[in-house]
Amino acid sequence: MLQKPKLLTVLDVAAIASFLAATGLVFFYAPLERVMGAVQKVFYFHVASGWVGMLSFAVAAVVGVIYLIRKDLKWDSVGVAAVEIGIAFTLINVITGAIWARPIWNTWWTWDPRLTTATIMELVYFAYLMLRSGIEEPERRARFGAVYAIIGFLSVPLTFFSIRLFRTIHPVVIGSNDPGAMGAFDMTPRMTQVFLFSLVAFTIVYFDLLWHRIRLGKLAERVESLRLKLQA
Amino acid sequence: MEQPANTLSYFIAGYGVIFGVMIVYLAILIIRWRNLKQDEALLNELDQKEGGSKE
Amino acid sequence: MSGLTPFISAMSAVIWKDLRAEWRSREVISAMLVFALLVILIFNFALDLQPNVRAGISSGVLWVTLAFAGTLGLNRSMAVEKDRGCLDGLLLAPVDRAAIYLGKAFANLLFMLLVALIVLPVYGILYNTNLLIPGLLVVILLGSEGYVAVGTLLSSMAVQARTRDILLPILLFPVAVPVVVSAVKATGGYLAGLGWEEIQPWFTLLVVYDVIFTSVAFMVFDSVVEE
Secondary structure (H helix, E strand, C coil): CCCCCHHHHHHHHHHHHHHHHHHHHHHHHHCCCCEEEEEHHHHHHHHHHHHHHHHHHHHHHHHHHHHHHHHHHHHHHHHHHHHHHHHHHHHHHHHHCCCCCCCCHCCCCCCHHHHHHHHHHHHHHHHHHHHCCCCCCCCHHHHHHHHHHHHHHHHHHHHHHHHHHHHHHHHCCCCCCCCCCCCCCCCHHHHHHHHHHHHHHHHHHHHHHHHHHHHHHHHHHHHHHHHHHHHH | CCCCCHHHHHHHHHHHHHHHHHHHHHHHHHHHHHHHHHHHHHHHHHHHHHHHCCC | CCCHHHHHHHHHHHHHHHHHHHHCCCHHHHHHHHHHHHHHHHHHHHCCCCCCCCCCHHHHHHHHHHHHHHHHHHHHHHHHHHHHCHHHHCCCCHHHHHHHHHHHHHHHHHHHHHHHHHHHHHHHHHCCCCCCCCHHHHHHHHHHHHHHHEEEEEEHHHCCCCCHHHHHHHHHHHHHHHHHHHHHHHHHHHCCCCCCCHHHHHHHHHHHHHHHHHHHHHHEEEEEECC
């Protein structure tokens, strides 16, 4: 039975504290945007979630490369954890993107390049989980996961550029013609502070979650090997 | 100076989704952890019994 | 370079094996072709497909057809290898795995190009336009190459999973978005008679995609087929 590391408890506290602080800042400190009103505040956690999603998928790809070189299964459990968490945060990113778009552009979906890329990325990582669920042997599952995480992550920038190029050539009737602006607004210093703090808070929360999820994976492995041992 | 648009309901929906998804994912993790801990305890017990009866 | 000749001969051996096997049974090509023509027919009733009038839609339909037919071909090509034990036989040979990858990918590319070469004139005949524009053919080549490069790698994985047939499209399509979008826009550009300055960015994307993914697939293929 493994003891929970002290450092993890410290990280838990840091994550909870910074998340609560960020929430407080967003609700009470951040100013009300003069055109969009309250919904603009969704932006802070919307971008932070998107950042965590991307970070997590990058982690999965890097860890995939390491696994292919080192063949140590502990890297695979990091990869799975990273993909799962990435899926959760990217989901938040996409849905809040739609919620933000609705009152501003009067439509749920504007085919914005960043959101569209995020959605496609989400599909890639669902595919990653489906690939893994179709394979029994842990070693092969790890190898395939690693390969697909790498391929998937490499496709993201290209997907983004192709959609952005598409948008510059096809200005849409609804939404901004500038493919960069989702809902553009000028950031006051207060907004920038809240924005940066949210990014930091979410990053801390991410690493905390990642560590917990990795421990969960290790526990699952222990249970599985116990089960196999008893069946023998 | 005109008032900003009243988008409070969207703000609430947005944060509902953010907290909602995070809580659901946390809950899923916690449930999985509990189930695995139970399995581990049960399997350890069985293992002890096996070990005992084999001797 | 002492390593190059056996590499190339291994690669050609794989290609010839696939081509000869296919020539005997013709099951993969005929499935792809019938499917492709059916898709075009169905789309004809669903949409207005005059190429010069609806260049954007026509190119989209064309590439959806190629992508789906391509998936069929990729699936069958790998499944046949696995089921007949050819894959294991190939792997036992003292040959660089990457040569096997390139051989398979090249054979798959030839199948896809063959389908395109038949579908394009049929499309042209049905809509009374010439689709055999040189630039358009280059786009078909570049787009198919990227698609097949990733597809061959992913189908090698999919075929080893339980859910094999349904898995390849799920794995391939999200990752193939850049190549399909670029190919569709470039093809549409040629059909609409656009100038090179407008088509060129799509070409760049296609080439970048092809280079990156072919090299990466080439490097990791080994990990995907080891036992």
